[in-house]
Amino acid sequence: MPSTMTADKKGTYHRLVLYALGLLLMTLPFITLPNERFALATNDAPAPTNTPAAAPSAPRRTSLVNPLGTSDIKVLVGRAANGFLGLSGSFALLMFVYGSFTWITSGGSADKIARGKKIFVWAVIGLIVIFGSYAFLSTFINALNPGA
Numbered sequence: 730m731p732s733t734m735t736a737d738k739k740g741t742y743h744r745l746v747l748y749a750l751g752l753l754l755m756t757l758p759f760i761t762l763p764n765e766r767f768a769l770a771t772n773d774a775p776a777p778t779n780t781p782a783a784a785p786s787a788p789r790r791t792s793l794v795n796p797l798g799t800s801d802i803k804v805l806v807g808r809a810a811n812g813f814l815g816l817s818g819s820f821a822l823l824m825f826v827y828g829s830f831t832w833i834t835s836g837g838s839a840d841k842i843a844r845g846k847k848i849f850v851w852a853v854i855g856l857i858v859i860f861g862s863y864a865f866l867s868t869f870i871n872a873l874n875p876g877a
Contacts, residue, residue: 803870803873803874806870807866807870810863810866810870814859814862814863814866817855817859818856818859820855821852821855821856821859824848824851824852824855825849825852827848828845828846828848828849828852829845829849831844831845831848832845832846832849833845
């Protein structure tokens with residue numbers, strides 16, 4: 730049975746389905762998370778009832794949980810720096826793989842071999858910069874917090 734949809738309509742349909750799935754995946758965590766994840770009750774007093782005989786009770790107090798785990802700026806900067814340095818190291822590893830792939834697939838071409846070697850050299854320079862910045866930041870953060 731021949732298809733009655735043209736290639737343009739199929740492409741538009743597939744794109745629309747992918748956008749809808751992407752939107753669903755992005756909003757799903759916000760829809761499914763219960764409210765207790767965002768605010769925790771600290772006062773376990775029962776909620777007031779609407780009966781006239783009920784005595785007025787104190788309003789329920791809520792507190793928000795810090796998702797970062799700390800409010801110390803030194804710890805936050807240290808975590809951000811470690812994350813950035815980890816991503817930079819991963820990128821350097823990726824550049825080593827790319828340089829080796831360029832070199833291996835050069836087929837004896839001097840230009841491609843030189844390009845692969847240049848990628849290796851710049852990846853090594855990048856790693857030196859990454860390790861140097863890690864040493865600098867580690868020293869700087871330890872100087873700010875001498876007791877730890």
